Amino acid sequence: MILIDLPTFKFVNKPHMKIIYSLAVLFTFFACRSAAFATNGDTLHVVSHQNVVMTTDTFGSGSQEKKRWAAFPSVATPYRKAFVMMTYRRPAGMTCGEWDYIDQVVLHRVGGVNGEDKNIELVRFITPYGLQFPNGWTFAWHSDVTDFSTLLHDSVEIGYVHTGYETSSGRGWDVTLDFNMVEGPPAMFPLSVTPLWNGSFSFGNDADPIESHLVPIDHTFSHKATLGSVRIQHTGHGADDNGCSEFCDRYRELKWDNALVDQTHLWRRCGFNALYPQGGTWVYNRGNWCPGSVIYPYTHDFPVEPGSTHSVDVDMENYSGTGSLGNEFIRSYLIEYKGPFVENDARVDEIFRPSNMSEYNRINPVCDNPLIQVANMGTNPITSMVINSGYAGQNTFTYTWTGNLQPGATDTVSLANTFMVPSATDQLFTVNIASVNGTADAYPGDNVSSSHAAPTTVTDSVIYLELKTNAEPEETGYTLTDTWGNVSYSRAVGSLAANTVYKDTFHLLNNTCYRLTILDVDPYGGDGLSFWANTAGGSGYARLRKVFGAGFVKQFNADFGSRIEYNFTVGDVVSSVNDLPLSFDVGVSPNPTPNRAVIDYRSPRIGNWQVDVFDVLGKHVFTHTLKNDYGEMLQVDMSDQPAGIYVVRVTQDGQTATRRLSVAR
Numbered sequence: 001m002i003l004i005d006l007p008t009f010k011f012v013n014k015p016h017m018k019i020i021y022s023l024a025v026l027f028t029f030f031a032c033r034s035a036a037f038a039t040n041g042d043t044l045h046v047v048s049h050q051n052v053v054m055t056t057d058t059f060g061s062g063s064q065e066k067k068r069w070a071a072f073p074s075v076a077t078p079y080r081k082a083f084v085m086m087t088y089r090r091p092a093g094m095t096c097g098e099w100d101y102i103d104q105v106v107l108h109r110v111g112g113v114n115g116e117d118k119n120i121e122l123v124r125f126i127t128p129y130g131l132q133f134p135n136g137w138t139f140a141w142h143s144d145v146t147d148f149s150t151l152l153h154d155s156v157e158i159g160y161v162h163t164g165y166e167t168s169s170g171r172g173w174d175v176t177l178d179f180n181m182v183e184g185p186p187a188m189f190p191l192s193v194t195p196l197w198n199g200s201f202s203f204g205n206d207a208d209p210i211e212s213h214l215v216p217i218d219h220t221f222s223h224k225a226t227l228g229s230v231r232i233q234h235t236g237h238g239a240d241d242n243g244c245s246e247f248c249d250r251y252r253e254l255k256w257d258n259a260l261v262d263q264t265h266l267w268r269r270c271g272f273n274a275l276y277p278q279g280g281t282w283v284y285n286r287g288n289w290c291p292g293s294v295i296y297p298y299t300h301d302f303p304v305e306p307g308s309t310h311s312v313d314v315d316m317e318n319y320s321g322t323g324s325l326g327n328e329f330i331r332s333y334l335i336e337y338k339g340p341f342v343e344n345d346a347r348v349d350e351i352f353r354p355s356n357m358s359e360y361n362r363i364n365p366v367c368d369n370p371l372i373q374v375a376n377m378g379t380n381p382i383t384s385m386v387i388n389s390g391y392a393g394q395n396t397f398t399y400t401w402t403g404n405l406q407p408g409a410t411d412t413v414s415l416a417n418t419f420m421v422p423s424a425t426d427q428l429f430t431v432n433i434a435s436v437n438g439t440a441d442a443y444p445g446d447n448v449s450s451s452h453a454a455p456t457t458v459t460d461s462v463i464y465l466e467l468k469t470n471a472e473p474e475e476t477g478y479t480l481t482d483t484w485g486n487v488s489y490s491r492a493v494g495s496l497a498a499n500t501v502y503k504d505t506f507h508l509l510n511n512t513c514y515r516l517t518i519l520d521v522d523p524y525g526g527d528g529l530s531f532w533a534n535t536a537g538g539s540g541y542a543r544l545r546k547v548f549g550a551g552f553v554k555q556f557n558a559d560f561g562s563r564i565e566y567n568f569t570v571g572d573v574v575s576s577v578n579d580l581p582l583s584f585d586v587g588v589s590p591n592p593t594p595n596r597a598v599i600d601y602r603s604p605r606i607g608n609w610q611v612d613v614f615d616v617l618g619k620h621v622f623t624h625t626l627k628n629d630y631g632e633m634l635q636v637d638m639s640d641q642p643a644g645i646y647v648v649r650v651t652q653d654g655q656t657a658t659r660r661l662s663v664a665r
Helices: 025-035 146-151 358-363
Strands: 017-021 043-054 063-071 079-089 102-110 117-126 138-144 155-163 171-183 189-202 217-220 227-237 250-256 259-266 298-303 309-316 327-338 346-353 371-376 382-391 397-405 410-414 427-436 448-453 462-468 476-482 487-491 501-507 512-520 541-546 552-556 563-570 585-589 596-615 620-637 644-652 655-663
Touching (some): 043 063, 079 117, 079 146, 102 146, 117 146, 117 227, 146 189, 155 171, 189 217, 189 227, 227 309, 309 327, 346 358, 346 427, 346 448, 552 563, 585 644, 585 655, 596 655
Antiparallel strands (some): 043 171, 063 155, 079 138, 079 171, 102 117, 189 327, 217 309, 227 298, 227 327, 250 259, 250 309, 346 371, 371 410, 382 397, 382 427, 462 501, 462 541, 476 512, 512 563, 541 552, 596 644
16 A cells, blocks of 8 residues: 655745655655656655654663654666755754754665664754744755765755753754755766764873774775775864863874875864854864854865775874863764766856855845866866856856866856846856857756845945954954955054044945955954953944935944944845956056046957946046947046046947046145
8 A cells, every 4th residue: 555645745836946845765666757757957856854853862872863754766777966955944942952962964774664773974964053043034055965965865864963961851953854856867877885984082182092993995896887985074072271172173094005195184263154153162273164054074186996895094293191081072984986088077056146145144145256166077178168157137158167177076167257146036047158168068958057146235335344343352353345346445454543433434335345354363263352252252233324414325244253344235136147258358447546647448349438437425427438349549538537436438339347446635
């Protein structure tokens, strides 16, 4: 008998999207049928845990696990990529958990109740200091699990583990796990997963050295394998008299066939954590983890010959601890792969900005220079990519990336000289890798990625920053930069006085994007302008205010950690044309100038030109037209204009370039 609860098993009628809510192992049959109608690029969502409330096992082992069976697509459905989205909420009628505890997503049995318990840690997550989170609070994180995708077929038992010893009465987390299975031919086909070193090992224990547990392991690869990938999830917890393992920067070495191939520092800066503010000491740097964040897995790939045998080993930095010792919590695996299978193959991995994802809220919303991550999934090094991007209904910008991206490597790419603002509160932004190494991509199915974003627009062209320092002003400073990276206003770190209010007026250009960055720098990771654990540091604040009329443009939380990034545009800007096209060049010199400046604009093609100069309030102070020409050198007399910042705008047949001109006397 097959039991199907139709209200909880549904397809959402959207292009390239299928949703599967899995309640029991008996869903396997129906899941296999649905996968048969899928196409490359579709994403199937398998929800193993839906609003499961997790509390601690206060009086037991300190670990509570809730297991659920989930029905994944059959082995006939290949995956191009797989990741799990973890959504946390404040449980109804409860508060969130108070402490930074270790949580895990664990893969147990595969293929049914008689399957072997694999006990594979898919994701490690550290809970935030959440006791003060309000009703309705929610946050989401995601983690790539493609390495384990060969096991995510048919009936799979998934466990969610929550550790800790705080009270289980009225305190916990509402957790949803949504597995995103992106269909398509694998760039590399995962063959097997072999455990390596797994456990919690005392660090600095001379009586029981950690190296007695982290011993070399010999592994013989299958006759199909062409690549081995070592995947390690490793964090430090507890502390001796020197703060190790949680509060010390130590390193781990990776060896392959007894040769040192990598040294990794197990340290993570937490002051720019996406989830802020929190209770507790969330800003302090830690042993490869931060409160309220997933653990980033470490991976290293090795080409292998089919059937060959190799030795893999990890060694920790030599250390002798004193007092109560900390522990290194390690889960590691060796994944065998066959492939890659094609030569030129790039993939868009992430869109960091623009994005409305919780994890990237520190650098969003933005109005210029999108930031993405690309990966090389082929056998050839990638030396060039043509990348197109833009908002729906607006202009498409083209960026040419050059470099040397090796097979299996990733790179973070800023699509420079791109100025774009969504015209709606929730608009689709799309990135597309149009070509790789001057040729078509071998698999275009993962060349396109989209995100949603919303604009931040300031209506006033004159505003001011009101910044009150605390008792540690040597840690604080700010910069205001424009679309082209020019510093418009700044106060350097170390230049401010204690407990002082600074009011700096910003004269802003219309149709321009700005980024305000406020810094707090200290050895612990940055503790903002106010932090409960540093009462001696005092309290300050930062806010943008209107000059004409009462009110605030933006008030910033003083407990911001190490940095605030606030991006905004002045005026209602939509990118209908390229802002800095490559079809012509514009130069302005001297810049700054006391009186006269030369505007030199050139193009490889004949066109109609218009040159305009505006002041910071948008007032037109100069214009010039030129018809059917390649450009010219034009002298502009600014002697009758006051000193300050001006904008030079040059247009050729609808394409526009903008430059900044400073008049200083």
